[in-house]
Amino acid sequence: MGRNGNSNTAAGGQPPAVELINLNKFFGHVHANKDVCMTVERGTIHGIVGENGAGKSTMMGMLYGFYQASSGRIRINGREVKIKSPTHAIKQGIGMVHQHFMLVEPFSVLENVILGAEQGGLIKTSMDHARKELDRLGREYGLEVDPDARVGDLPVGLQQRVEILKALYRGAETLILDEPTGVLTPQEADQLFRMLDTLRSQGRTVILITHKLREIMEITDTVSIMRHGTMVAHRTTSETSKEELAELMVGRKVLLEVDKTEATPGEPVLALDGVGFVDDTGVSRLEDISFTIRAGEILGIAGVSGNGQSELLEVLFGVSKVREGTISYHGKPIAGPGKHTNSLGMHGLGVGHVAEDRHRTGMVMDFTAAENIILGYHNNPEINGPILMDLKKVDDLCRDYMEKFDVRPQDPSLLATGFSGGNQQKIVLAREIERDPDLLLVGQPTRGVDIGAIEFIHKQIIELRDRGKGVLLVSVELDEIMSLADRILVIFDGRIVGEVAGGEADERTLGLMMAGIDPTREAQGEVA
Amino acid sequence: MAQSKLPGWVNAGLIPALNLLTAFFVSGLVILAMGENPIDAFGYLIYGAFGYEQAIGYTLFYATNFVFTGLAVAVAFHCYLFNIGGEGQAYIGGLGIGLVCLYLGDLPFWAILPLTVIGGALFGAAWAAIPAYLQAKRGSHIVITTIMFNFIGSSVMTFLLVEWLKKPGSQLPETSHFPDQTWMPKMWELAEKFGIKMAHSPLNLSLIIALLCCVGVWFFIWRTRWGYEMRAVGRNPDAAVYGGISPAKSIMIAMLISGGLAGLVGLNELMGVQHRVIINFTNGYGFVGIAIALMGRNHPVGIFFAALLMGALFQGGSEVAFEMPNITRDMIWTIQGFVILFTGALEHMYRSRLEKIFIRKDAEGTV
Numbered sequence: 101m102g103r104n105g106n107s108n109t110a111a112g113g114q115p116p117a118v119e120l121i122n123l124n125k126f127f128g129h130v131h132a133n134k135d136v137c138m139t140v141e142r143g144t145i146h147g148i149v150g151e152n153g154a155g156k157s158t159m160m161g162m163l164y165g166f167y168q169a170s171s172g173r174i175r176i177n178g179r180e181v182k183i184k185s186p187t188h189a190i191k192q193g194i195g196m197v198h199q200h201f202m203l204v205e206p207f208s209v210l211e212n213v214i215l216g217a218e219q220g221g222l223i224k225t226s227m228d229h230a231r232k233e234l235d236r237l238g239r240e241y242g243l244e245v246d247p248d249a250r251v252g253d254l255p256v257g258l259q260q261r262v263e264i265l266k267a268l269y270r271g272a273e274t275l276i277l278d279e280p281t282g283v284l285t286p287q288e289a290d291q292l293f294r295m296l297d298t299l300r301s302q303g304r305t306v307i308l309i310t311h312k313l314r315e316i317m318e319i320t321d322t323v324s325i326m327r328h329g330t331m332v333a334h335r336t337t338s339e340t341s342k343e344e345l346a347e348l349m350v351g352r353k354v355l356l357e358v359d360k361t362e363a364t365p366g367e368p369v370l371a372l373d374g375v376g377f378v379d380d381t382g383v384s385r386l387e388d389i390s391f392t393i394r395a396g397e398i399l400g401i402a403g404v405s406g407n408g409q410s411e412l413l414e415v416l417f418g419v420s421k422v423r424e425g426t427i428s429y430h431g432k433p434i435a436g437p438g439k440h441t442n443s444l445g446m447h448g449l450g451v452g453h454v455a456e457d458r459h460r461t462g463m464v465m466d467f468t469a470a471e472n473i474i475l476g477y478h479n480n481p482e483i484n485g486p487i488l489m490d491l492k493k494v495d496d497l498c499r500d501y502m503e504k505f506d507v508r509p510q511d512p513s514l515l516a517t518g519f520s521g522g523n524q525q526k527i528v529l530a531r532e533i534e535r536d537p538d539l540l541l542v543g544q545p546t547r548g549v550d551i552g553a554i555e556f557i558h559k560q561i562i563e564l565r566d567r568g569k570g571v572l573l574v575s576v577e578l579d580e581i582m583s584l585a586d587r588i589l590v591i592f593d594g595r596i597v598g599e600v601a602g603g604e605a606d607e608r609t610l611g612l613m614m615a616g617i618d619p620t621r622e623a624q625g626e627v628a
Numbered sequence: 629m630a631q632s633k634l635p636g637w638v639n640a641g642l643i644p645a646l647n648l649l650t651a652f653f654v655s656g657l658v659i660l661a662m663g664e665n666p667i668d669a670f671g672y673l674i675y676g677a678f679g680y681e682q683a684i685g686y687t688l689f690y691a692t693n694f695v696f697t698g699l700a701v702a703v704a705f706h707c708y709l710f711n712i713g714g715e716g717q718a719y720i721g722g723l724g725i726g727l728v729c730l731y732l733g734d735l736p737f738w739a740i741l742p743l744t745v746i747g748g749a750l751f752g753a754a755w756a757a758i759p760a761y762l763q764a765k766r767g768s769h770i771v772i773t774t775i776m777f778n779f780i781g782s783s784v785m786t787f788l789l790v791e792w793l794k795k796p797g798s799q800l801p802e803t804s805h806f807p808d809q810t811w812m813p814k815m816w817e818l819a820e821k822f823g824i825k826m827a828h829s830p831l832n833l834s835l836i837i838a839l840l841c842c843v844g845v846w847f848f849i850w851r852t853r854w855g856y857e858m859r860a861v862g863r864n865p866d867a868a869v870y871g872g873i874s875p876a877k878s879i880m881i882a883m884l885i886s887g888g889l890a891g892l893v894g895l896n897e898l899m900g901v902q903h904r905v906i907i908n909f910t911n912g913y914g915f916v917g918i919a920i921a922l923m924g925r926n927h928p929v930g931i932f933f934a935a936l937l938m939g940a941l942f943q944g945g946s947e948v949a950f951e952m953p954n955i956t957r958d959m960i961w962t963i964q965g966f967v968i969l970f971t972g973a974l975e976h977m978y979r980s981r982l983e984k985i986f987i988r989k990d991a992e993g994t995v
Binding site: 128417418419442443444445446447453455460461462463464465466467471474475476478479484487488489491 | 847851852853856857859860863864866867868869870871872873983984
């Protein structure tokens, strides 16, 4: 190891912050990482892209000590190490910010930061030390957070900052961020990138895992591309393009722009008038929501996750009851106070719905594909006798849908868990679209779906629109909304705060609206 | 993506066999510690359970009870409900059967049989209905309520048998004998009609009813939309609601069927053997049903075999206790406990290891 370390030093002056050499990882008989190599130079931001299941998380898991490599070597600053656990990784100067924050919400920022890194028996010593340290880190890296604020009260962007501070407080030289912008508004994401930039200029190393190619192009110095557990390429960011990265990820040419003609909206299909919803705990989740979806148009609902989109979909699916206002379908009221159409009723009316979270609400993961393909349509006379269900017909139906939606493997008897995210989503979409609904309600159609499948799913949604059906699209992916929707409504804190025509939408305006700021007023403010 | 699945014969054959062997091995150590020869003990056990015609009759007789209670637990479990109340439901179901036999006993047997089946199922289902309703509508945990209902059921039955239903002039807490024509025909009696000679044993027509229930349950769970809804609720209630399924309705259906199945134990015990309602006739069969369902993986076929195994232990166990003075009835319960422990509760002990062996081999084969 000394020899290699020397040669590296000789070549670059400084050994790379992280070197992965021929890492292999097996889970049972699944070869999750095959001879993976990667070098990250100190003081750079290195991106890792790849589709779901390409092996990014496995690789980072090995670097962070979650998993032990089946074979291969890891070098940190030129020194070969065996990373046995996350604690051990932190000792080696590697910190990780997870996609889902590992914070104790009722604790203060300070308490969260010292958690697991306390010094001595008394909390006070650690707190005092941490307070000083946080103050210093805040000034140096532009990471100011009120140390006494309750973490649960902080907005998501600041919670993420606490996660980063936690890692830095533990002496992280190299920071791994896993899909950090998923929960952020574009403005918050910009802020995050500025922070990362500062970290880089201070000589820290950042490894950024993301599926958003735009972010890779914007912030990273170098990028590694993974596919099917192997490292397919390393690129210097300035010498590559989104198109090349997408092609490397998928293994074939990918259409990044969605091909779509002008919408020709027809009659209103669904109309909401002053709809309000209050959840079980008595908190008002939706207030005064009014809009209309016409036949032959895609209406997009943009917003930062948690601003009422899920509740809106639940109300429209017929899962939750409307508290105020009315929902009418083809002019007839179907829901309001004292009136409710459940999701079977909605199906009966010709409304298809794709739940936001296929694992929790869209599918039964322990059911086979065939069983999932009839969920919500299991009472249909076509597959039922007076008592017995005709499983042969269910099977045929499933095979037919799988064929049309190119689901792989084409095996109706395989459990839902046996399919990749993209194929699971195709099963759900096939189930809803193939019944030829007049209106399709879709939540997060491409969450956790690989690029190849995204392209396919987008095409299906546009095709449905072109057949003169109404589509409501709820997504936290702004890119997706902007490329698919004909009209965009922005939801903030349970209210619709603005409408933008699809063609005229720009990220800045939408981003401000998503943060609850009126862009017109903002603009006036700048002028003044 | 390749599925990490074990071959069928390993799953359904090798794993249970290994579990059973382990159970017998540990039991053997205990028997050794008691100063008896384990090989001899298992010899008696197997002989006592299957060694002669009458023994087989007894084994199947016990197995019949376990099929009913095992199916009861399994049906509820497919809706992810742990029905611990099989004991109480079987007990109250027995009341229903007893009432039909006592008050409508003058009818011919072909009319009595369906009426007792309905009576037992109805009473058992009714006893499950209250915990089911509390779970479906109020979210009271079914485990707690069904356990409580076992105690209530036991007290109610004691009260009824002592105060209301007791045979006039008798000191025993039991009803009068059922009229002769309500007695469940014994298998040897039926066989005789066809000119076949069979050893006398309590094995009766209830076994056929139990087997029909196995088939019925299988169809219900995997071949009907109600079974489908129930399984969806059991595996993912949120997705079920999104699919327009009412969890409350599925919970009610599952528990009513479960209670109804448990309520049929009386067909075998009361109409088959006792010919009257006696106190505590359920004898723990309801609780053993939990183990049966666990061992049988909630599948009717598995349940049948698990019930057979348990029946063999019940019957063969008495033989061991009879032949070996050091092995008491309690020791037999211990061995049964080991069997439940290793085949049911410790099911995953060998699974992961076998998965490694078989799936590794499999992967090498395909690569």
